[in-house]
Amino acid sequence: GLDRATFLLAAGQNEPLRPMASIASGGEKARLMLALKMAPVMTDDYASTRANRELASGGISVFDEVDSGVGGRVGARIGHALRRLTTTGSQQVLCVTHLPQVAACGDTHLIVSKSPDDDADGRTTIDIRRIDSRDSRVEEISQMLG
Structure with a gap:
């Protein structure tokens, strides 16, 4: 336009x-x-x-x-x-x-974490993990609270 x-x-x-x-x-x-x-x-x-x-x-x-x-x-x-x-x-x-x-308002939760990759010359590896159970969601949200 x-x-x-x-x-x-x-x-x-x-x-x-x-x-x-x-x-x-x-x-x-x-x-x-x-x-x-x-x-x-x-x-x-x-x-x-x-x-x-x-x-x-x-x-x-x-x-x-x-x-x-x-x-x-x-x-x-x-x-x-x-x-x-x-x-x-x-x-x-x-x-x-x-x-x-x-996070508590979402239906599906993915945890994205970064870590150094020892095999890739110090480059960063990204790991994505889906939280499937209600108990795991509650635990993760509790950890987010500190």
């Missing part, structure tokens, strides 16, 4: 609007993206309009540390918003998180 949009953001109550790209952190940008994806889901007539149904026709949303820089209470709200996006918005959501409040 020919149109260009610039999102403006006020970093505080008495701050002037500035281009988001130049002042927002990665977490703030991810939370704005979550808000934009949630906006149609939050309307009363979401499921009844054709445009909204097409908007919700599947798709995958990826959020990398959308909870960066927030505490547990806000993290829980983010987790519930991500969950609602999957149920009401018919989206598949992949989320990288370090907050147990966000």
Whole structure:
């Protein structure tokens, strides 16, 4: 398209609007993206309009540390918003998180860990492990709590 949009953001109550790209952190940008994806889901007539149904026709949303820089209470709200996006918005959501409040809202959990690989000249090996049982999920989320 020919149109260009610039999102403006006020970093505080008495701050002037500035281009988001130049002042927002990665977490703030991810939370704005979550808000934009949630906006149609939050309307009363979401499921009844054709445009909204097409908007919700599947798709995958990826959020990398959308909870960066927030505490547990806000993290829980983010987790519930991500969950609602999957149920009401018919989206598949992949989320990288370090907050147990966000992780607790997920259906499927993968643990991603990095370690030095002795056989690969000091390069890093990445291991991905799926948590299948409810007990394992509870244990992992408990470990995330510290």
